[in-house]
Amino acid sequence: MEKWQGWRKIHYESELDSEFSGEIASIPGGDQLFNCIQCGTCSGMCPLSPYMDYTPRQIIAMIRAGMRGEVLSCYTTWLCASCYSCTVECPKEIRLTDIMYAAKRLAIRGKVYPTRFPIPVLAREFFKSVEKTGRSNEGRVLLRLYLKTNPFKMLSQAALGMKLMLRGRFSLKQEQIDHRDDLHRIMKSLEKEHMIKGKDELTGVREVVR
Ligand code: SF4
Numbered sequence: 001m002e003k004w005q006g007w008r009k010i011h012y013e014s015e016l017d018s019e020f021s022g023e024i025a026s027i028p029g030g031d032q033l034f035n036c037i038q039c040g041t042c043s044g045m046c047p048l049s050p051y052m053d054y055t056p057r058q059i060i061a062m063i064r065a066g067m068r069g070e071v072l073s074c075y076t077t078w079l080c081a082s083c084y085s086c087t088v089e090c091p092k093e094i095r096l097t098d099i100m101y102a103a104k105r106l107a108i109r110g111k112v113y114p115t116r117f118p119i120p121v122l123a124r125e126f127f128k129s130v131e132k133t134g135r136s137n138e139g140r141v142l143l144r145l146y147l148k149t150n151p152f153k154m155l156s157q158a159a160l161g162m163k164l165m166l167r168g169r170f171s172l173k174q175e176q177i178d179h180r181d182d183l184h185r186i187m188k189s190l191e192k193e194h195m196i197k198g199k200d201e202l203t204g205v206r207e208v209v210r
């Protein structure tokens with residue numbers, strides 16, 4: 001039985017963003033998304049698709065249609081576990097996992113992602129911890145995750161946290177690496193390499209879109 005996805009909304013062409021697919025296509029290999037034949041293999045392979053608000057196949061169709069708002073604010077990209085099953089099985093060799101990441105990056109850039117949903121919060125706190133110290137401290141990341149999403153849940157987990165702490169399985173002590181400047185330099189250079197082109201930089205990609 002088909003999942004309930006809310007009331008269907010008619011989209012008029014004037015509401016669609018013709019630049020959106022080009023922005024996603026500007027990542028390395030992203031232009032492959034225009035070869036999608038909508039076979040649905042990716043959705044069939046995806047272990048998380050039953051929980052997603054739009055299936056991976058729908059995400060590709062929506063990007064091509066220019067449905068920027070729906071794609072960037074949906075839960076699907078955040079539920080993607082980067083297992084690469086879709087990418088491996090796609091008959092057109094579309095790197096759907098990378099496309100999911102590109103959509104996430106645009107959502108973060110535009111601040112339109114579901115901010116209170118635990119997965120983006122976890123990703124953000126993990127990244128901040130590694131960027132700042134070179135190490136991830138699961139105790140601190142978890143603490144921030146609960147504080148920013150569901151502080152009451154933290155109270156219900158307090159006894160378990162204390163037990164784990166007493167047994168040395170859980171700690172709030174933050175470690176940090178030496179030479180953190182080198183780490184920041186590496187991260188900056190990676191950022192440039194995976195940068196998604198903005199609307200003003202899309203001249204080359206527009207040719208592909210056409
Ligand atoms: S498996 Fe590939 S070609 Fe088929 S719908 Fe998914 S992305 Fe498109």
Ligand code: SF4
Binds near residue numbers: 047083087
């Ligand atoms: S990489 Fe993401 S979208 Fe692809 S099959 Fe895995 S969870 Fe699903």
